[in-house]
Amino acid sequence: MLSARKRTTAALALVLSGVLLASGCSSKSASKTADGTTGGSGGGGAQVTLKVGLFGTFGYKEAGLYDQYMKLHPNIKIVEDSVEDEGKYYPALLTHLSAGSGLDDIQGIEVGRIADVDQNLSSKFVDLNSLGAASLKSNFYPAKWAAATTSDGKVMGLGTDYGPLAMCYRTDLFKAAGLPTDSASVSALWPDWASYIKTGLDYKAKAPANQAFVDTAGGIFNAIVGQSANQYYDSSGKQIADSNPAIKNAWDTAMQLSTQGLTAKLSQFSTAWNQAFTTGSFATIACPAWMTGYIKSEAGAMTGLWGVAKIPGGTGDWGGAYLGIPTASKHQKEAYDLISWLTAPDQQKTMFTNGGHFPSSEAAAKDPAIAAHTDPYFGDSPIGQIYSDSAASIPQAVLGAKDGTIKDLISKAITRVEAQGQKPDDSWNKAMSDIKSASSG
Numbered sequence: 001m002l003s004a005r006k007r008t009t010a011a012l013a014l015v016l017s018g019v020l021l022a023s024g025c026s027s028k029s030a031s032k033t034a035d036g037t038t039g040g041s042g043g044g045g046a047q048v049t050l051k052v053g054l055f056g057t058f059g060y061k062e063a064g065l066y067d068q069y070m071k072l073h074p075n076i077k078i079v080e081d082s083v084e085d086e087g088k089y090y091p092a093l094l095t096h097l098s099a100g101s102g103l104d105d106i107q108g109i110e111v112g113r114i115a116d117v118d119q120n121l122s123s124k125f126v127d128l129n130s131l132g133a134a135s136l137k138s139n140f141y142p143a144k145w146a147a148a149t150t151s152d153g154k155v156m157g158l159g160t161d162y163g164p165l166a167m168c169y170r171t172d173l174f175k176a177a178g179l180p181t182d183s184a185s186v187s188a189l190w191p192d193w194a195s196y197i198k199t200g201l202d203y204k205a206k207a208p209a210n211q212a213f214v215d216t217a218g219g220i221f222n223a224i225v226g227q228s229a230n231q232y233y234d235s236s237g238k239q240i241a242d243s244n245p246a247i248k249n250a251w252d253t254a255m256q257l258s259t260q261g262l263t264a265k266l267s268q269f270s271t272a273w274n275q276a277f278t279t280g281s282f283a284t285i286a287c288p289a290w291m292t293g294y295i296k297s298e299a300g301a302m303t304g305l306w307g308v309a310k311i312p313g314g315t316g317d318w319g320g321a322y323l324g325i326p327t328a329s330k331h332q333k334e335a336y337d338l339i340s341w342l343t344a345p346d347q348q349k350t351m352f353t354n355g356g357h358f359p360s361s362e363a364a365a366k367d368p369a370i371a372a373h374t375d376p377y378f379g380d381s382p383i384g385q386i387y388s389d390s391a392a393s394i395p396q397a398v399l400g401a402k403d404g405t406i407k408d409l410i411s412k413a414i415t416r417v418e419a420q421g422q423k424p425d426d427s428w429n430k431a432m433s434d435i436k437s438a439s440s441g
Contacts, residue, residue, distance in 0.1 A: 048334050049077045053104030055089035056082065058160060058321070059293070059355045065347055069338060076334060086110050087408065097124040097326065105329040106339055109157050109322040111147065112404030115233075117157070117324065118150045119401050126325040127154035131336040139345060143396040144360045148322050157322030158343040159360030161290060161351065164390035165223055165316035167196075168287035168295060171307045171379060173280060177206040183381040187310040193224065193253050196312045200262040203283060212264035215282040217254035218414040219268060222407070223286035224250035226397075227316035232407075233400030239439040241406055242432040251410075255424040258417055265418040274298045286311065288318040289358035289387045296356075296377055308381040315393040320360060358387050365391055402439050409434045 052060075060066055066078045081104055083089040090113055096102040109117055117125060133155045137145055144159040167190070171181040179202070180186055190196035200213035207213075214220060225231055228246040233239055241247050257263050264282040266273040276282060277299040285291065287308065295306060323339040325332055341347065345364035351357040352364075353373055359365040365388060373384030400406075413431035416422040 045075045047075050047077065048331050049079060050106065050331055050335055050338055051104035052078060052080045052106045052108075052338075053089075053093070054080060054082045054108040055086040055110070056084060058082075058108065059351060059357055060342060063351060063354055065342060065350070069341060073337075076338070078338070090404065094121075097121060100328050103326040103328045105325065105331050105335040107324055107326055108160075109148075109324050110404060111163075111320045111322070111399075112407055114147050114157065114322055115399040115403060116401040118148065122150050122154055122156060124327060125156050126327055126329070126332050126336075127156075128158065128325070128336065129153070129155050131333065133158065133336075133340070136340060136343075139343075139361045139363045141360060141362045141365075141391070141394075143394065144320065146396070147399055148324075157324035158339050160321045160323060160343060161319075161348070161357040162360045162365075162391055162394075163226070163288040163290060163317045163319030164358055164387045164394060165226060165311040165318055166287045166289070166383075166386045166390060167284055167309045167311050168291065168378070169284045169307050169309060170280065170282075170305060172305050173207065173211060173283040174203075174307075177203045177283075179203060181307065181379075183307055183309050183379070183386070186307065189309075190312045193220075193312045197253070197256055197260070197262070200257065200284075201260065204260075204262060207283070211280055212282045213262040213284060214257060215264050215273065215276065215285045216266050216268055216414070217258040217263050217418060218411050219286040220257060221250045221254040221410065221414060222318050223288075223311060223316055224253055226288075226318040227311075227313050227395070229395035229397050231397050231399075232403055233398050235398055237400065239400060239402065239406075239435070241410075241435050251424075251428060254414060255417065258414075259424065263418060267415055267419065278302065286318070289352070289356050290319055292356035292375070292378065292383065303377045304379050306377065307379045308383050308386055310386055311390065315390045315395075317394045317397065352384075356383075358391060402435075405438050406435050409438065 061080055066080070070076055070078060083092070090110065093107060136158070140159055141162060144162060148157045148159065149155055169186060174181050174186070179199070180189070189199045203213045225247065230244055230246055232241045232244070232247070264276060266276055266281070277295060292308065299306065323343065325335045325339070329335055343361065345359070345361045345367070348359035348361045348364040349367055349370060352359055352370060359370065364370065371384045371388045374380040375383055410431050413427045416427045417424050
């Protein structure tokens with residue numbers, strides 16, 4: 001991502017299993033349902049078209065949730081407008097917000113941008129508390145809720161999903177290199193990042209020259225940063241990328257992988273990277289929960305050839321997004337009814353078991369069915385337990401207004417090393433200079 005989170009543009013082939021609970025269903029007037037969502041816009045009233053502006057694939061359409069909601073609310077028509085690249089989506093969103101036009105009724109907000117919305121754009125988005133969101137607070141992980149709350153208590157968005165970390169790996173490539181293949185044994189290989197690098201060197205010694213241990217240093221960098229509460233900003237709002245040892249440690253570890261020939265030197269979300277899921281170009285990948293859906297969409301018919309193990313360190317967060325409502329929307333109540341339903345526990349459980357989007361709803365995540373979830377595609381690795389354990393101990397990170405921009409600049413710095421051969425120190429220094437300029441702008 002390598003901003004905080006990019007999403008696949010490939011359809012995730014999600015199929016609804018069973019019948020979704022009609023938690024949003026009501027008659028003509030709004031009413032509270034058992035799970036705390038608002039049911040309004042039921043079977044009566046004028047026809048309303050709700051436009052949903054997103055980046056990449058959030059999975060709602062693919063999971064059939066839009067169709068389910070429209071069946072429950074016949075007077076609502078949902079039209080999704082998705083832009084492939086969040087890096088293009090957000091600047092366009094800022095332009096539309098400034099003009100007060102060209103906006104959808106609901107807009108997706110990347111986690112790396114949510115602090116910018118809180119601090120600089122709160123007047124452009126509806127305070128969801130004014131529509132009843134305060135009653136939903138207990139559904140969500142505290143950190144997820146807090147990240148979308150302004151200093152004066154306004155709520156800018158409802159969390160779609162969380163990004164707890166694991167490590168995905170190719171079981172066939174591990175077996176060929178003489179490494180264990182079951183999830184528990186693989187997890188035991190790397191309790192920390194030093195052990196992960198050692199495992200990579202062991203793999204390299206036995207694997208063919210065209211098979212790298214990991215896809216890119218960029219993914220590992222993001223994963224390590226996601227394990228720290230202190231990232232690019234301190235609690236006072238000061239940008240600390242150049243002085244925070246956690247950031248430099250993540251960089252140094254990523255550079256160890258790169259300079260020791262352990263990465264495939266791919267740029268994540270590029271065409272070459274997508275193709276590499278099937279060619280065996282890499283054996284491991286830092287794997288936030290949403291990445292499992294991406295792997296399935298890109299790797300295709302490879303059931304059982306992928307596994308999921310614990311991430312070194314056992315926890316961390318990478319990704320997740322929000323749904324907000326611009327004040328320019330003419331259908332704010334109907335938009336709120338939809339986003340509160342989409343992010344309700346029942347729908348979030350469906351999104352995880354069918355597409356790998358781990359719940360931002362703590363209530364949903366604590367359902368025993370989540371921890372018990374496995375997937376034959378990943379060799380029945382204990383996916384639910386691994387991601388549940390990771391989510392339970394994620395540190396609450398301090399987010400800043402330029403988080404997304406900083407992550408993009410560091411991603412470019414890593415690409416300069418891997419693809420262009422620039423020396424790590426030179427690329428680091430340029431990145432810090434670029435970040436300083438961007439943060440002061």
